[in-house]
Amino acid sequence: MARGGQHNNDDRFQPLTSPTSGSTATQSDQSFMENTNNPFFIHSGDHPGLVLVSHLLTGSNYNTWSRAMLMALNAKNKPRFVDGILSQPMTDNPTVGIRSRCNNMVTSYFLNAISKEIADSLLYLESAHAIWADLHERFHQSNAPRIFQIKQQLHGLSQGSLNVNTYYTQLKILWDELKNYQPIPVYHCGGMKAWMDYQLQEYMMQFLMGLNESYASTRGQILMLDPFPPVAKVFNLVVQEECQWSIGSRSSAPSDSMTFNASSQLFL
Incomplete structure (x- = not known):
């Protein structure tokens, strides 16, 4: 499995041996959790209640808010969860659980940085990418x-x-x-x-x-x-x-x- 900052394709997320092996999934999970250059890495200080930006999105401040949010996500090595590059893997892929946890974490970042009126309309969107696209469509100004x-x-x-x-x-x-x-x-x-x-x-x-x-x-x-x-x-x-x-x-x-x-x- 490729390590470090190589992000050419999803081949680096394939298991070392057969994906049907329980030990293989455990080894893969451990590798992802320890590699800080990997977008699946979650720091011990990360939690669903974390607030990444100082001002809530109210609609009219979308341009400045989105810029600040992208900077914060980049610092967390998570922008690929909002730009659509990380697609959902097959259900038998051992990374599916890690992807789901990271996606939920980024979704929580969004909900914590958005006014309640807007956040309530995003709760049923399935991914962080879907939330990001919805906000852009609604509030982005030419x-x-x-x-x-x-x-x-x-x-x-x-x-x-x-x-x-x-x-x-x-x-x-x-x-x-x-x-x-x-x-x-x-x-x-x-x-x-x-x-x-x-x-x-x-x-x-x-x-x-x-x-x-x-x-x-x-x-x-x-x-x-x-x-x-x-x-x-x-x-x-x-x-x-x-x-x-x-x-x-x-x-x-x-x-x-x-x-x-x-x-x-x-x-x-």
């Missing part, structure tokens, strides 16, 4: 409507009553999801770097535009810098300003000279 929604949210997002960290986090979530939908252009002779620099500049502009007017002086000084600093460093500067205000060291927006000195730290 790219164009979702891109429109993201850009609409970005256009309307501003700091308002949010602190700088929460505001930036909400922006970054939308940026990262939008980036996932955008094709990567093919450039030569440094063109890719120029395109990436332009995207980062757009992010920085969007972040600065949505800040409250109390940061107007800080924003003005940053916009005067050449070249533009990375958006993460701009964020760090604004957070420093916010922290100093919150402890009472400043009663109003910082002066131009103090802001410029802080901004110059971006290049240290």
Whole structure:
């Protein structure tokens, strides 16, 4: 039987001797349970009540939820139970019991990560693959409507009553999801770097535009810098300003000279 990470076909799951032998099934089961590279391996910490993702699927968050779930399943070496590659074996195959246990385990992962209203409609589906396909058919959105929604949210997002960290986090979530939908252009002779620099500049502009007017002086000084600093460093500067205000060291927006000195730290 092939071992390790070889996943070309199901020949590796065949018994070492006749499948009618009880000792053969026991030997096969033991092998699968001990091989951590095998999709049938179940860790001692795995149990049906395990929650793999932090947010429940409610329907509208399917795109982000499915991405997080696939990452978690990959960490568990179980994505093949949802992509349909692992088909159900013949009933006389000694791996049928192991497959059934793993399938039920992955099904439990799904039910624990889905709102009760949706989970109740999935209980009678026979496999984890069937659940995954059903959720995709119901909630997957094509790219164009979702891109429109993201850009609409970005256009309307501003700091308002949010602190700088929460505001930036909400922006970054939308940026990262939008980036996932955008094709990567093919450039030569440094063109890719120029395109990436332009995207980062757009992010920085969007972040600065949505800040409250109390940061107007800080924003003005940053916009005067050449070249533009990375958006993460701009964020760090604004957070420093916010922290100093919150402890009472400043009663109003910082002066131009103090802001410029802080901004110059971006290049240290």
